[in-house]
Amino acid sequence: MPCPSCSDAPCLSCFPRCLDAQPTEGEREIWNQVSAVLQDSESILTDLQAYKGAGQEIRDAIQNPNDIQLQEKAWNAVCPLVVRLKRFYEFSIRLEKALQNLLECLTCPPYTPTQHLEREQALAKEFAEILHFTLRFDELKMRNPAIQNDFSYYRRTISRNRINNMHLDIENEVNNEMANRMSLFYAEATPMLKTLSNATTYSNKTLPIENTTDCLSTMISVCKVMLETPEYRSRFTSEETLLFCMRVMVGVIILYDHVHPVGAFCKTSKIDMKGCIKVLKEQPPDSVEGLLNALRFTTKHLNDESTSKQIRAMLQ
Numbered sequence: 001m002p003c004p005s006c007s008d009a010p011c012l013s014c015f016p017r018c019l020d021a022q023p024t025e026g027e028r029e030i031w032n033q034v035s036a037v038l039q040d041s042e043s044i045l046t047d048l049q050a051y052k053g054a055g056q057e058i059r060d061a062i063q064n065p066n067d068i069q070l071q072e073k074a075w076n077a078v079c080p081l082v083v084r085l086k087r088f089y090e091f092s093i094r095l096e097k098a099l100q101n102l103l104e105c106l107t108c109p110p111y112t113p114t115q116h117l118e119r120e121q122a123l124a125k126e127f128a129e130i131l132h133f134t135l136r137f138d139e140l141k142m143r144n145p146a147i148q149n150d151f152s153y154y155r156r157t158i159s160r161n162r163i164n165n166m167h168l169d170i171e172n173e174v175n176n177e178m179a180n181r182m183s184l185f186y187a188e189a190t191p192m193l194k195t196l197s198n199a200t201t202y203s204n205k206t207l208p209i210e211n212t213t214d215c216l217s218t219m220i221s222v223c224k225v226m227l228e229t230p231e232y233r234s235r236f237t238s239e240e241t242l243l244f245c246m247r248v249m250v251g252v253i254i255l256y257d258h259v260h261p262v263g264a265f266c267k268t269s270k271i272d273m274k275g276c277i278k279v280l281k282e283q284p285p286d287s288v289e290g291l292l293n294a295l296r297f298t299t300k301h302l303n304d305e306s307t308s309k310q311i312r313a314m315l316q
Contacts, residue, residue: 023122030105034126037091037098041133044091047084048137053146054078058153075157079170082154085147086174088137089182092195095130099199102127107211113218124219130196131251132244138190138298139290148186155179190298193251197258209259216256217270223249224272228279243287249276250291254299263301265311277314 023031054077061067061074105123106116117124141147158179174182188194200212223245226232236242253276257264264271277295280288296315301307 021121021125024120027105027120027122030101031122031126034098034102034123034130037094038126038129038133040091041129044088045133045136045140048088048140048144051081051084051144051147053144053150054081054153055146055149058149074153078150078154078157081150082170082174085151085182085186086178089185092185092192095133095192096195096199099127099130099196102130103200103212103215107215109211113211113215116215117218117222127219128244128248131255132247134192134196135247135251135291135294137192139294141186141191142189151179151183151186155183193254193258193298196255200255200259209261213256213260214270216252216259219252220249220256220271220276223252224276224279228275228282239287242283246280246283246288246291250280250294254294257299257301262306263304264299265301265304265307267306267308273311274314277311281314 054074057070057074057077061070064070102123106120106127107113111119154174158176185191185194226245227242227249233242236245253264253271253273256269256271260269262268265273277292280291292315296302302312302315
C-alpha cells in the first residue's frame, strides 16, 4: 500500500512517521472506536499537568483536627480533585478496551506482524499514539505525589465519617467500590502502562503470545531504524515528530518487557536493546533523559541475571 507521505510502497520504513495515514474500509470500524477514545487524550494530559493538589489544606486540617472550618476547607478542596481522578481512571478503562480490540486486529492470522503494519498503517498509527500518551501520562503522574496524597485523605475521611453528612454527594459519585479500584490504579508507579499490560495480556488469551510480541518487536525495530538512519531522520518534519518516534520505541520496549515471559533484555529476545539504547543516547540529553529513566525504572526485567552487564552499564 503506497504511503501518503512519500513514494515508498509498502511504507513499513516510514512507520510511525505517516501521521496522516487514513483508515481503509477494513480498518475503519476499529479505527473509529480507538479514535473516539484518543480524542480525549490531550484534555486528560492537560488536566493532569494542571493538577496542583490540596496539600496545604490537608496539612492544615491534619494539624488542627478540632477546627471544623479547616476540615471543611480541606474536604471542599479534595472533592473536585477526586472527581478529576475518577475521570482519569475511567479513561484508562476505555483505553484498555480500545487497545484490546486494536491488538486483535494487528496480530490476528494469517498475516505476519510486518504485513499487518504495512496493511493497517492507520491502526498502527493509533497504537503509536496510545503508547505516546501512556508515557506522557505516567511521567506526569510520577512527578506529582499530590495525587496519591489527595486520594488517601479522601479515603480516610470517608471511612472515618468525620464530617457529618458532607460526603454524601461525592460518595454517590466515588463510592467505596469505585474508590478501591481507583486506589489500586493510582498505587501503580506507572498506572497507564499497567493498563496497557493488562490489555495486552488479555489479548493473548485467544492468540499465542508470540503474535503480540512479534508485532511489538517489529515496531521497535522500525522505530530504531528510523532514528538511526540519516535517510529517514531527514524526513522528520519537526522535533516533536522525532520525540514522538522515540517515545513510541521506548513505550513498546517497556510493554514488551512486561508481557514477554523473559522480557526485552534477555539475549534471546528479538530486540536489539544495545542499538535502541545507543540511538537514544545519541540524542540531546534534555530530550531523552526521561525516556532513559523510563527504561531504568519502569521495565520489569532489567535487573534479571539474564541481562548483560553491558546493557546495565549503558543505562547507568
